Amino acid sequence: MDRHLNELEANEVLAGNVSPEVASHLAACALCRSSRDEMEHLLRALTAEADHLSEKPDAFWLAQQRQISSRILPPRRRYFAPRYAWAAVAAILIVGIAFLLKPGTPPKVPAPVAIAAENDQQLMIDVEQTLNSDVAPPLEPAQVLVQAMTQTSSNHPATVSKETRNEN
Amino acid sequence: MADALANLSMFGKVAATEAFSAESFDQLVFVHQKRIYRLLISLLRDPDAADTLTQECFLKAYTSRTSFRGECSVETWLYRIAVNLARDHVRNRRSAFWRKLFSARKSPEEELDDVAQTIPDKRPSLERSMLAREEVALVWKTAEHLSPMQREVFLLRFAQDMSLEEIAQTLEVQLGTVKAHLSRALSTVRARVKEHRSGPPLK
Numbered sequence: 001m002d003r004h005l006n007e008l009e010a011n012e013v014l015a016g017n018v019s020p021e022v023a024s025h026l027a028a029c030a031l032c033r034s035s036r037d038e039m040e041h042l043l044r045a046l047t048a049e050a051d052h053l054s055e056k057p058d059a060f061w062l063a064q065q066r067q068i069s070s071r072i073l074p075p076r077r078r079y080f081a082p083r084y085a086w087a088a089v090a091a092i093l094i095v096g097i098a099f100l101l102k103p104g105t106p107p108k109v110p111a112p113v114a115i116a117a118e119n120d121q122q123l124m125i126d127v128e129q130t131l132n133s134d135v136a137p138p139l140e141p142a143q144v145l146v147q148a149m150t151q152t153s154s155n156h157p158a159t160v161s162k163e164t165r166n167e168n
Numbered sequence: 169m170a171d172a173l174a175n176l177s178m179f180g181k182v183a184a185t186e187a188f189s190a191e192s193f194d195q196l197v198f199v200h201q202k203r204i205y206r207l208l209i210s211l212l213r214d215p216d217a218a219d220t221l222t223q224e225c226f227l228k229a230y231t232s233r234t235s236f237r238g239e240c241s242v243e244t245w246l247y248r249i250a251v252n253l254a255r256d257h258v259r260n261r262r263s264a265f266w267r268k269l270f271s272a273r274k275s276p277e278e279e280l281d282d283v284a285q286t287i288p289d290k291r292p293s294l295e296r297s298m299l300a301r302e303e304v305a306l307v308w309k310t311a312e313h314l315s316p317m318q319r320e321v322f323l324l325r326f327a328q329d330m331s332l333e334e335i336a337q338t339l340e341v342q343l344g345t346v347k348a349h350l351s352r353a354l355s356t357v358r359a360r361v362k363e364h365r366s367g368p369p370l371k
Binding site: 011045049 | 210218230
């Protein structure tokens with residue numbers, strides 16, 4: 001190449017695409033090499049400045065991570081959502097009712113032996129009364145009535161004779 | 169977990185499902201957040217916006233994780249999201265962007281001195297350093313005046329130090345398109361620098 005690099009060739013060099021012909025020219029031409037070096041340094045300064053601007057303390061990155069995490073993670077579930085509140089109220093009511101219905105001191109139940117003894121004694125009394133009586137227990141009212149009538153007639157005999165006459 | 173992320177960095181769709189769970193997404197953020205932030209600050213030159221958009225980038229990645237098909241690496245996929253967010257940001261808040269561009273700019277002096285050494289000038293070192301600082305500022309400013317595609321290609325190549333193939337994948341364009349845009353961008357920048365060196369210093 002017997003000429004200096006044109007604009008396109010110089011751009012290609014800066015972009016990193018160097019053909020063998022251009023490379024040999026750069027090796028031989030101080031002017032083109034100097035021009036390339038100037039621009040390369042200038043462009044490298046952009047990289048260095050981007051590095052400088054993005055240098056941050058660890059606290060910065062940590063805070064950024066936390067910010068992102070806090071916005072990514074889903075909100076915590078509300079364990080006391082209304083539907084669960086209803087369930088809680090129902091449970092409390094059930095427990096309360098169960099507590100109120102809880103049986104207190106159980107009533108005293110007489111000893112079975114004592115009950116049997118009382119029953120036997122009463123039964124014996126009834127049997128004895130039945131045996132001693134002249135009539136069966138179902139006829140006791142009739143017996144009482146007869147006794148009363150007998151007593152009345154013995155106290156008023158005239159009344160009885162008059163009634164006898166009337167009958168005749 | 170580390171294996172999942174390693175696979176994810178390649179082309180693992182199956183691994184993507186695992187790595188995009190809420191718990192392991194923290195690890196994904198840890199691995200990629202610095203490069204995403206660097207990309208955004210290169211494109212925007214605004215630390216606050218870069219921080220905000222880095223977070224937005226990961227949120228968007230998480231919410232649209234089901235659309236990730238594993239056709240590219242997760243890093244490239246994250247770059248795409250970040251570039252799109254940066255485009256929207258520039259489009260929507262252009263005036264604020266420019267204000268911050270000129271107020272928040274800081275360059276490491278060592279690098280500027282290094283640049284200054286290459287400038288063929290016989291002026292004293294301090295003056296050359298100032299000139300180098302001006303030229304770096306000029307390059308940034310010129311980049312901001314490029315078309316969106318030229319600017320992105322130019323900054324991804326020289327500020328983010330990405331290869332042309334990576335740029336093509338990130339911007340979802342052909343490699344030839346990247347080369348063409350980069351060449352035009354370089355022509356513009358070289359012309360501006362040449363013009364600056366031959367004219368009065370930038371104020």
